[in-house]
Amino acid sequence: MKIAMAVLLLASTAAGYAGAAEKTEQQQKMTVCNQHAGEKGLKGDERKTFMSNCLKKDAKAEGLTPQQMKMKTCNADASQKELKGDARKTFMSSCLKKS
Template identity: 45%
Template sequence: MKTTIVAVLMTVAAVWAAPQAWAGPQQEKMKMCNAEAKDKNLAGDERKAHMKQCLSAKPVDKKAAQQEKMKTCNADAKTKNLAGDDRKKFMKECLSA
């Protein structure tokens, strides 16, 4: 019985000491938005507006963003009639920008 109580108390103490282990995506988003507001020195209505916008924003889909960038760079290279090494160089610079 004592062993069980001690184990439960140790578990509770560990969880209490590390609440970030329970932090989910919404809590992480809240931390990020708070940090942005603090960096911008926002207060009052400006802070409320920023927090509302920041917390309601959808996460950026990196794969979709990269695909869109690839489409744009390809279109630009085609417009400039680039081929061979010139096209490779342009695409490398465009995609890394």
């Protein structure tokens, strides 16, 4: 009986984590906008305004998915830092993994 309950608990926990890992498009957009605001060091009203404008933008209208927007930002940051070769690859990898 205890084993059956443990299996059910594990199965329901795993299912919950699987659902939590999948973000909606709006959640992805929120993550990207939040990352941009953090990179810019925005605080208070300035951050609120930036987040509002960022979230209002329709990513589809720009032709970019949230992941593509993130790639564009990371690429621009790497270029600004003048990274090349392995240093650029490492930076891009860690930048794209940030949520």
